[in-house]
Every structure is written in structure tokens, then in C-alpha cells.
Amino acid sequence: MENVFVFDHPLIQHKLTIIRDETTGAKEFRELVEEVSMLMAYEVTRNLPLEDVEINTPICRAKCKMISGKKLGIVPILRAGLGMVNGMLKLIPAAKVGHIGLYRDPETLKPVEYYCKLPPDVHERELILLDPMLATGGSASAAIDFLKKKGAANIKLMCLIAAPEGIEAVHKRHPGVEIYTAAVDQCLNDHAYIVPGLGDAGDRLFGTK
Numbered sequence: 371m372e373n374v375f376v377f378d379h380p381l382i383q384h385k386l387t388i389i390r391d392e393t394t395g396a397k398e399f400r401e402l403v404e405e406v407s408m409l410m411a412y413e414v415t416r417n418l419p420l421e422d423v424e425i426n427t428p429i430c431r432a433k434c435k436m437i438s439g440k441k442l443g444i445v446p447i448l449r450a451g452l453g454m455v456n457g458m459l460k461l462i463p464a465a466k467v468g469h470i471g472l473y474r475d476p477e478t479l480k481p482v483e484y485y486c487k488l489p490p491d492v493h494e495r496e497l498i499l500l501d502p503m504l505a506t507g508g509s510a511s512a513a514i515d516f517l518k519k520k521g522a523a524n525i526k527l528m529c530l531i532a533a534p535e536g537i538e539a540v541h542k543r544h545p546g547v548e549i550y551t552a553a554v555d556q557c558l559n560d561h562a563y564i565v566p567g568l569g570d571a572g573d574r575l576f577g578t579k
């Protein structure tokens with residue numbers, strides 16, 4: 371699949387299996403979502419440009435590399451995307467964090483917006499949109515719409531589990547957006563939950579069910 375990157379690293383796959391398991395409680399679920407996000411951050415940032423710098427080590431002057439001034443932003447979709455923020459910030463502490471509040475209406479399955487706060491310079495940033503679940507793709511597509519309306523041009527989507535339906539929907543509406551995921555699952559069920567999936571990510575993270 372074009373523009374879809376599936377992370378098959380054994381550590382990610384192992385942790386994702388425990389995340390999926392219905393007997394995993396909220397504490398362990400949260401910790402593992404954070405860990406997997408950190409491992410994924412390592413891959414998502416693989417192509418960041420480096421620049422040459424000169425520093426003094428205790429031994430001598432040395433030519434070394436640092437990530438060049440490219441500005442990064444991470445944007446979790448509330449609520450469930452919040453679970454991925456700390457893992458990302460551990461590796462990219464300088465990234466600014468925007469928030470988009472969306473929930474999926476259980477009847478219509480359409481995303482409903484309730485909050486949006488972004489860094490003022492989103493148009494200059496490479497943005498990584500975070501949401502563990504890409505189901506119908508309605509929420510991610512709406513969030514990308516917001517980001518584009520604010521002038522963002524460079525957007526990646528990072529999730530834990532994607533349904534083929536969600537990938538197709540996002541690519542249809544936003545063909546340039548690369549999707550990074552730890553798994554592509556089978557399909558959606560009658561309530562548009564991902565099969566086999568992990569259930570409701572927000573509820574499992576925050577213990578609300």
C-alpha cells in the first residue's frame with residue numbers, strides 16, 4: 371500500500387499484542403501505548419534532515435551531526451491520542467503540542483469537534499497527528515482538514531491500529547498524508563469498531579467503561 375508504513379519490529383508487535391488483550395488493565399495499557407509510541411517515534415523521525423555542527427569533546431574539536439532547524443509539532447486527537455504524547459515527547463522533547471478534540475458520534479459515526487488549540491506557526495512545522503485508532507477514517511480526515519485550514523502543509527498520521535477502510539478514506543481525501551501504523555487489521559464491525567482491534571482506546575486508557 372502506497373503511503374502506508376507498517377512497523378513490524380518485534381518489540382512493537384509484542385507490546386501491541388498485550389495492548390490488545392482484554393485482560394490488560396488501564397495502568398499497563400497506558401504504559402504500553404506510551405512505549406509503543408516512543409518506538410514508533412524513532413521510525414517516524416528517520417528522515418529528519420541532519421546538519422553538520424562543530425563541538426568540543428573533552429578530547430578535541432569534532433565535526434558532528436544534529437537535527438537541523440526543522441520545526442516539529444505533534445497533534446493528538448482527544449482523548450485517545452493523548453496516550454501517545456509522552457512517548458513521542460521522550461524522543462522529541464522540543465516538539466510543540468497542539469490538541470484537536472473530536473469524538474465520534476455513536477449513531478451517525480461522524481466526528482464532532484469540541485476543541486482545537488494549535489501552535490500559531492503550524493504552517494512552518496512538520497506535524498505528526500496522533501490517534502491510536504484509524505477506523506472509518508472520519509476523525510483523522512476531519513483533523514487533517516483542520517490542520518490544512520490553519521495552513522499546515524506537511525502532515526503525517528501515526529496510529530497503533532488501522533482498518534483498511536480508514537486508510538482508504540484518509541488517502542482518498544488527503545492523498546499526500548503518509549500513514550504510520552503498528553498494524554493493519556481485518557475490517558470494521560457493525561458498530562465501526564476495528565476487528566480484532568483493541569476495543570475503545572479512550573475508554574481503556576482512561577478507565578471510563
Ligand SMILES: O=P(O)(O)OC[C@H]1O[C@H](OP(=O)(O)OP(=O)(O)O)[C@H](O)[C@@H]1O
Binds near residue numbers: 450472501502505508
Ligand atoms: O476513524 P473513526 O471511525 O473516526 O474512529 C476513530 C476515532 O474513534 C476514537 O475516538 P472516540 O470517538 O472514541 O473518542 P475518545 O478518544 O474521546 O474516546 C478514536 O480514538 C478515534 O479518534
Ligand SMILES: O=c1cc[nH]c(=O)[nH]1
Binds near residue numbers: 505562564567569570
Ligand atoms: O475500534 C475502535 C474504533 C474506533 N475507536 C476506538 O477506540 N476503537
Ligand SMILES: [Mg+2]
Binds near residue numbers: 450570571572573
Ligand atoms: Mg473512545
